[in-house]
Amino acid sequence: MAMRIIHVQHSHILGGVERHVLQMLCLLRDAGHAVCFAGPPDGWLGRQCIAQGIECLDLAMHGMYDLASALKLTRFARRWNADLLHGHAQRGTRYAVWAAKWSGRVAVATAHSTNADSRFAGAQRLICVSDAVRDFLVTRGWPRARLIRIHAGVADLAANAPSRDDARAALGLSDDALVLGMVARFVQAKGHEIAVDALARLRHRDAVLLLAGADDNAVAAAVRARAAKLGVSARLRFLGECRDVAPVFAACDMVLAPSHREALSLSLIEAAAMSLPIVATRVGGIPEVVEHDVNGLLVDDGDHAALAAAIDELADDPVRQWRLGAAGRRRFQQRFGLEPMREAVEGVYRDVLPSMPLPLSSGAPA
Structure with a gap:
């Protein structure tokens, strides 16, 4: 089943998160899904997406409370007929969750660090890039059953x-x-x-x-x-x-x-x-x-x-x-191969899309 997926990430630099997001967008596109990147177009990730021919939505996401960006992403998700929004790290997830809720879509998030646990509430599933990230989130009160560890893969x-x-x-x-x-x-x-x-x-x-x-x-x-x-x-x-x-x-x-x-x-x-x-x-x-x-x-x-x-x-x-x-x-x-990572992420998407489970919640601040 082909899906329409928006990946949301705020960044202007080149780092591991940015490389991972680009890799996922390319893998999902090559597997037959429609993909779009939502974020600043003038950063490394935005420029790479443009060069790769990946559709992009210019989304500023000024801080954590940019209502204009949240509404813009919401309208785009409806117009683009997205099935799912996938937010990365805290800021990307914040806007993906808002837009998914307001447009009637599903939100998935990926946690990329062992020192950040807020802004993830509202995602139907939370992917952790390592056991260390998952263990950290459990200590912060997140339910282990909703945390899925998928190791990031890289090209050979x-x-x-x-x-x-x-x-x-x-x-x-x-x-x-x-x-x-x-x-x-x-x-x-x-x-x-x-x-x-x-x-x-x-x-x-x-x-x-x-x-x-x-x-x-x-x-x-x-x-x-x-x-x-x-x-x-x-x-x-x-x-x-x-x-x-x-x-x-x-x-x-x-x-x-x-x-x-x-x-x-x-x-x-x-x-x-x-x-x-x-x-x-x-x-x-x-x-x-x-x-x-x-x-x-x-x-x-x-x-x-x-x-x-x-x-x-x-x-x-x-x-x-x-x-x-x-x-x-x-x-x-x-x-750490690419295809096992893609298949595991697709499995998360397919798991949440049919049933639309209740949003992830915990004692952590939203």
């Missing part, structure tokens, strides 16, 4: 990635250098400062850290200042925002994620797809991607000494690196 980057030699040559990296990678937005939660502190402690003084992400903000400036203070500036490579991260991963020996908070991490799933061992913190949904000493190593949050020790440990054992990387590739293929 290995199919079109350059060779290790070509990737390193393009970045001016030597063949024998120890190359570490972080693909993450420059926000405090990602723990860039822990990676820099670990870099300064490594026994492997030839190690280079590639940092992929828009680096024109205060957090990136603080990382540069910290690196200068520790004398490792020459060993950092700021790559800026990378639309194609496959060449970055192809150049790496291992990938780091010293996050302080993480719902899941699409970049770690992509690293696993590229058969790369991972060194990360034991927080949020990271252990759902990385199993300690199976496809990577896990350390405690904020422990830069442990992070450095784990990197040195792996760097000294190429066979172990290969073993962990191969296990990561298998884990990706078993758990």
Whole structure:
């Protein structure tokens, strides 16, 4: 049964949520559904939807109480004959729920973080991108029966990635250098400062850290200042925002994620797809991607000494690196494919559309 689905998300940046929404829109369209993106057209997600030929509704969503945007989405849902509105994160869900209620449609939401639990009331189902997100929402009073965990899937980057030699040559990296990678937005939660502190402690003084992400903000400036203070500036490579991260991963020996908070991490799933061992913190949904000493190593949050020790440990054992990387590739293929994700989301849609169950409610504020 083909459906007509509006995905609602407010964003101007490139991050994991935006990449996930774009991926879902493309997958659903390719499966024969009619899809539309509702949100700011001048952000990364809006521009990508336009480039992909996905129908877009220019929806400003100024703050959480923009009545004009809510009414505009309501009228559009009726006119477009939508079956369902799918809101992402708190703001997208807020407007999807309002428009669904006022237009007589169904609303589904996706929770993408382990620190936000309001604005989801009114959705018929709440999809969680990881067990960590679902567990967090349960502690906040949401009924577990209405929470559906569907791991975010990613495209298999290995199919079109350059060779290790070509990737390193393009970045001016030597063949024998120890190359570490972080693909993450420059926000405090990602723990860039822990990676820099670990870099300064490594026994492997030839190690280079590639940092992929828009680096024109205060957090990136603080990382540069910290690196200068520790004398490792020459060993950092700021790559800026990378639309194609496959060449970055192809150049790496291992990938780091010293996050302080993480719902899941699409970049770690992509690293696993590229058969790369991972060194990360034991927080949020990271252990759902990385199993300690199976496809990577896990350390405690904020422990830069442990992070450095784990990197040195792996760097000294190429066979172990290969073993962990191969296990990561298998884990990706078993758990994080695109088609299983699409089918699971479609299953949620079909579950709520015929019966129109009562909206989700809890003790959490609406």
